[in-house]
Amino acid sequence: MTSVAADVHAEAKGSLQVKPGPILLMGAPGVGKGTQAKELVAKWGIPQISTGDLLRYNRDHGTPLGLKAKEIMAAGKLVPDELVNAMVAERLKQPDTANGYILDGFPRTLGQAKWLDEHIGAGPDGPGGKGGGGALPVIAVSITVGYNELLRRITGRRTCPACGTIYNIYLQPPKVDEKCDLDGTPLVRRSDDTEEVFRERMRTYESQTAPVVEHYRALGRFEEVDGAQAVSAVAAGVEAAVERLRSSGTKAAGTETKTK
Numbered sequence: 668m669t670s671v672a673a674d675v676h677a678e679a680k681g682s683l684q685v686k687p688g689p690i691l692l693m694g695a696p697g698v699g700k701g702t703q704a705k706e707l708v709a710k711w712g713i714p715q716i717s718t719g720d721l722l723r724y725n726r727d728h729g730t731p732l733g734l735k736a737k738e739i740m741a742a743g744k745l746v747p748d749e750l751v752n753a754m755v756a757e758r759l760k761q762p763d764t765a766n767g768y769i770l771d772g773f774p775r776t777l778g779q780a781k782w783l784d785e786h787i788g789a790g791p792d793g794p795g796g797k798g799g800g801g802a803l804p805v806i807a808v809s810i811t812v813g814y815n816e817l818l819r820r821i822t823g824r825r826t827c828p829a830c831g832t833i834y835n836i837y838l839q840p841p842k843v844d845e846k847c848d849l850d851g852t853p854l855v856r857r858s859d860d861t862e863e864v865f866r867e868r869m870r871t872y873e874s875q876t877a878p879v880v881e882h883y884r885a886l887g888r889f890e891e892v893d894g895a896q897a898v899s900a901v902a903a904g905v906e907a908a909v910e911r912l913r914s915s916g917t918k919a920a921g922t923e924t925k926t927k
């Protein structure tokens with residue numbers, strides 16, 4: 668795994684006045700979460716940690732955890748929380764997480780969220796001893812876009828099969844209806860860019876994330892950012908949310924969770 672801890676300070680170019688710490692970035696498919704994650708990684712010089720990447724890394728490198736996951740997946744089963752948690756724990760030992768990290772797709776369940784709070788806050792080394800992120804608790808920032816706007820983003824998507832240019836018939840339409848500006852090729856729509864598929868995906872997303880959102884909201888560690896703005900405005904919104912959440916709750920992780 669990459670280790671760039673020494674460069675973190677030098678590379679961080681952001682205007683953030685606080686240490687970012689562990690940030691869970693949330694957002695339904697189509698809100699632009701991936702774009703924002705990349706922006707923050709570049710701006711703050713902290714890594715992005717996604718469970719998809721961790722699974723691939725462990726599998727491709729044949730680590731003990733990766734071999735176990737491979738076995739489970741080969742049997743057609745879902746990789747259990749404990750195994751995913753163990754991969755995250757390994758990743759958080761890397762020095763590049765010292766100032767913070769962007770969590771993408773993890774914690775996905777309430778169990779994972781509680782595990783992560785404990786993991787970061789507890790342990791023989793005291794708060795932050797095992798979880799990197801400068802001994803700060805996890806904060807969650809959700810990028811939200813209204814249903815209808817999101818629907819337009821997804822169902823309006825068209826691609827040129829010849830050159831790969833992406834259009835949106837509502838937001839970035841081609842000059843001539845359904846034809847590529849560059850080569851005139853008729854645009855195509857992906858078969859799963861339909862309202863039906865979108866609605867189902869949204870339902871799944873909301874039911875999966877609701878308990879995680881409630882968990883962080885109850886702890887005062889959750890904020891929403893309006894995702895229906897320009898990319899730079901959304902980035903500024905995320906930054907402001909992180910500043911607010913960090914300056915309102917500087918307690919170490921684990922202290923809040925023990926009061927339950």
Ligand SMILES: [Zn+2]
Nearest residue numbers: 827830847850
């Ligand atoms: Zn084209």
